Amino acid sequence: MAVETTHMRKFLNEPAKVVKDSLAGLAAAHPDLVLYDAAAQIIVRKDAPRKGKVALISGGGSGHEPLHGGFVGLGMLDAACPGEVFTSPVPAQMLAATKAVDGGAGVVHIVKNYTGDVLNFKLAAEDAAEEGIKVTSVVIDDDVAVQDSLYTAGRRGVGATVLAEKIAGAAAEGGADLAQVTDIVKRVNDRARSFGVALSSCVPPASGKAIFDLPEGQIELGIGIHGEPGRKRATLGPAAEIVDVMVEAVISDLKPKRGGKVLAFVNGMGGTPLLELYLLYGEIDKKLRAAGVEPARNLVGSYITSLEMAGASLTVLELDDELIKLWDGPVHTPALRWGL
Amino acid sequence: MDAATITSWMHGIDVAMREEKDHLVQLDAAIGDGDHGTNMTRGFEAVVQALDADDGSTPGKLLILAGRTLVGTVGGASGPLWGSALRSGGRVLADQATFEGTQLVEVLAAALASIKDLGTASVGDKTMVDALEPAVETLRARLSSDAPVADALDAAVEAAEVGMRATIPLQARKGRASYLGERSIGHQDPGATSTTLIIRALRRAVIGNS
Numbered sequence: 423m424a425v426e427t428t429h430m431r432k433f434l435n436e437p438a439k440v441v442k443d444s445l446a447g448l449a450a451a452h453p454d455l456v457l458y459d460a461a462a463q464i465i466v467r468k469d470a471p472r473k474g475k476v477a478l479i480s481g482g483g484s485g486h487e488p489l490h491g492g493f494v495g496l497g498m499l500d501a502a503c504p505g506e507v508f509t510s511p512v513p514a515q516m517l518a519a520t521k522a523v524d525g526g527a528g529v530v531h532i533v534k535n536y537t538g539d540v541l542n543f544k545l546a547a548e549d550a551a552e553e554g555i556k557v558t559s560v561v562i563d564d565d566v567a568v569q570d571s572l573y574t575a576g577r578r579g580v581g582a583t584v585l586a587e588k589i590a591g592a593a594a595e596g597g598a599d600l601a602q603v604t605d606i607v608k609r610v611n612d613r614a615r616s617f618g619v620a621l622s623s624c625v626p627p628a629s630g631k632a633i634f635d636l637p638e639g640q641i642e643l644g645i646g647i648h649g650e651p652g653r654k655r656a657t658l659g660p661a662a663e664i665v666d667v668m669v670e671a672v673i674s675d676l677k678p679k680r681g682g683k684v685l686a687f688v689n690g691m692g693g694t695p696l697l698e699l700y701l702l703y704g705e706i707d708k709k710l711r712a713a714g715v716e717p718a719r720n721l722v723g724s725y726i727t728s729l730e731m732a733g734a735s736l737t738v739l740e741l742d743d744e745l746i747k748l749w750d751g752p753v754h755t756p757a758l759r760w761g762l
Numbered sequence: 763m764d765a766a767t768i769t770s771w772m773h774g775i776d777v778a779m780r781e782e783k784d785h786l787v788q789l790d791a792a793i794g795d796g797d798h799g800t801n802m803t804r805g806f807e808a809v810v811q812a813l814d815a816d817d818g819s820t821p822g823k824l825l826i827l828a829g830r831t832l833v834g835t836v837g838g839a840s841g842p843l844w845g846s847a848l849r850s851g852g853r854v855l856a857d858q859a860t861f862e863g864t865q866l867v868e869v870l871a872a873a874l875a876s877i878k879d880l881g882t883a884s885v886g887d888k889t890m891v892d893a894l895e896p897a898v899e900t901l902r903a904r905l906s907s908d909a910p911v912a913d914a915l916d917a918a919v920e921a922a923e924v925g926m927r928a929t930i931p932l933q934a935r936k937g938r939a940s941y942l943g944e945r946s947i948g949h950q951d952p953g954a955t956s957t958t959l960i961i962r963a964l965r966r967a968v969i970g971n972s
Contacts, residue, residue: 483837506804508795509837537937541842541880545833567941574940628800633791646941648795653943 430630437627441484441506448491452756455495462518463511465491465502470523476594476603477501477523480532480587481516482539483508485626486647489584489726492757498591499755500529507626507729508648510538516546520555528556528600532586532607534579535563536648556600560607562586564616564737566675567644567653578646581687581737582614584725585749588758592751606748610739617644617671618735619664622693624649624728643667645735647691647728661698665705668736673713676738683718683741685749686710690724691733699723702734710738719749725757764860767967768824769813774963776806782959789952793939797838798952805836805844820859825852825869839881839937840953843890844960846880847873863911866968870898881936885925888934888946890953896921897961915965922961926954 434440445465449458457466471477480490481503490502500523505511520529529550533543543559550557562579569577590606598606620642623632626649633649636642641664642652658664678684688703690696703722710717718741726735739745752761779786779802786799812831813824829848832841851869855861861869874894883889885896900921904914929951934940939951 505837506797506801509797509801510839510841512834512837512841514834536839537881538838538841541839542837545842569943574943575936575938578941626796629787629791629796631791631796633796646938648938650795650938650941651945653941653945 430625430627432625432627434627437630440627441504444484444487445491445504448756455754455756456491459518459522462522463504463515464519464522465494465504466519466522467494467496467500470500471525472500473525474527475525476527476598476600477525477529478532478587478591478594478603479503479516479519479523479529480583481505481511481519481543482534482536483510483648485624485729486726488757490587493584493587493755495753495755497595497751497753497755498587498758507628510536510542513542513546513549516543517549517553520546520550520557521553524555528558530590530594530600530603530607531557531559532583532590533559533561534583535561535576536578537575539579558600558604560586560604560611562607562611564611564614565646566615566617566671567646580618580647581616581689581726581735582611582739584689584721585614585685585687585737585739586610588753589745589748591753592748595751596748610745613676613740614737615672615676616735616737617668618646618652618691618733619643619668620645620652620691620728620731620733621658622732624692624731626729642733645728645733647726649728649731661701662705665702665709669706669709669713672736672738673710673715676740678715678738678740680714682715683746684710684715685719685721685739685741686717687721687737687739689721689726689735689737691731691735692724692727693730693732694724694734696723699734706736719746763821763862763866763968765819765821765824768821768828770970771964771967772806772809772813772824772828774966775960776810778959778963779803779806779956782956786952786956789950789955792949793934793942793946794952795938798840798956801836801838801840802956805832805841808832808835820855820857821861822852822855822858825849825855828852840956843877843881846876850876863905863914866911867898867902867905870894870901874898883936886932887936888929888932888939888951888954889936890951890957892929892932892951893922893925893954893957893961896925912965912969915968919958919962919965922958926950926958929954
């Protein structure tokens with residue numbers, strides 16, 4: 423092994439086994455909620471398949487914990503397919519997950535818009551259809567830092583993924599059919615926008631090296647969740663000024679109805695403490711109210727991360743009564759729990 | 763050319779990916795997420811294991827097996843792209859025990875078509891297509907003007923290398939590098955680089971067998 427674990431500030435046995443070892447730990451910590459199928463490398467809700475319930479699965483590269491394995495359970499995902507760190511899973515994982523959770527009402531694939539995730543989920547959906555399972559796929563693409571044009575792979579899927587998994591999971595738990603659950607995922611994606619900033623890079627365990635170099639006093643604007651550099655680098659100013667940039671980027675694109683209700687999701691990238699995330703939330707709450715919308719619901723914490731990156735993202739979701747009701751619905755997963 | 767050519771090609775790719783792993787990781791870290799070398803190495807290690815366990819399949823079947831193995835082990839974008847490419851290439855050869863240079867062109871052309879279809883990329887997007895398409899076109903052109911296979915493959919390798927280096931000034935329009943916008947300019951594309959390694963390995967496999 424070329425990688426010397428001792429030179430990395432990481433808890434590892436073998437770098438190549440980090441994902442499997444971590445999944446085994448997740449299952450050991452939450453045996454009442456999830457099962458880990460090590461052969462298929464999937465996390466499955468303990469009581470799956472639920473007969474007659476639409477099932478939701480998602481997946482993607484690892485390194486974004488608690489996404490997605492931490493969101494498997496009542497009122498959210500039925501299974502998660504974790505790939506290697508920052509690498510999409512393979513179709514066999516999605517197919518195994520789809521078969522494990524199908525209760526006869528169909529399966530929704532929630533796919534973040536990255537070329538690898540989209541291609542692998544596409545192949546898996548074709549395989550599942552051949553086996554007679556009804557599958558729909560929704561691609562999440564909420565990151566306003568990437569221009570959606572012919573000249574890019576399109577907007578990345580980031581924070582809206584968490585919100586879509588929670589809200590559509592509640593709809594499925596409440597008995598919505600495949601078309602309705604699929605529409606809810608699409609609606610959340612259509613009405614949510616995100617923007618992220620980073621104060622440091624991150625170190626993938628396989629390479630042991632930071633993906634980019636960010637000198638002290640600098641900030642990367644418009645980052646994704648894979649340690650990829652952002653679109654622009656700037657001098658690090660006060661939090662209130664950074665929040666101005668984040669709120670402006672999201673609101674100018676989302677154009678929410680004046681006087682309407684929104685959910686503000688302030689997400690940590692893995693290396694930023696809650697102390698700072700709540701500081702950011704306070705500024706964001708003020709700015710959103712000044713922009714004429716009411717942050718009626720919020721989520722503050724590190725839920726879709728980029729290893730140990732210091733940084734944060736803001737996701738704003740425009741709410742309606744149905745989305746609020748589904749957001750408030752009970753959820754019991756390793757990472758989110760309320761309403762029980 | 764026969765089944766041994768395919769096996770030798772895949773072994774050659776495996777060696778090249780391991781040798782160039784760090785380089786590919788570095789190139790990918792600059793404009794992507796730094797996993798390309800690791801993913802390709804993991805994939806072709808698995809391909810070599812699968813082929814070594816195989817007993818007497820035809821060249822086409824071996825390519826299909828290699829493609830299926832890549833889809834099943836690599837993940838990311840390169841797994842489905844190269845996996846589908848090798849499967850499409852393998853189907854061209856059907857059940858033949860041997861094949862000629864003109865059919866090798868069709869194998870590579872089918873692989874290219876599958877990559878372009880699945881990845882919706884064209885030359886100039888700063889992807890693997892920038893190395894593969896000129897290699898395939900050069901191979902076809904040389905063979906149709908009756909060049910020996912070895913010479914035609916030399917020219918194809920050169921065309922891939924030129925295409926690979928031509929990605930440096932390009933702004934990425936596909937894949938994760940496209941998120942960087944103008945900041946992707948000035949970096950060589952990792953996918954075009956590993957593609958060039960694959961074409962180089964093909965030349966060595968064919969010349970070693972002829």
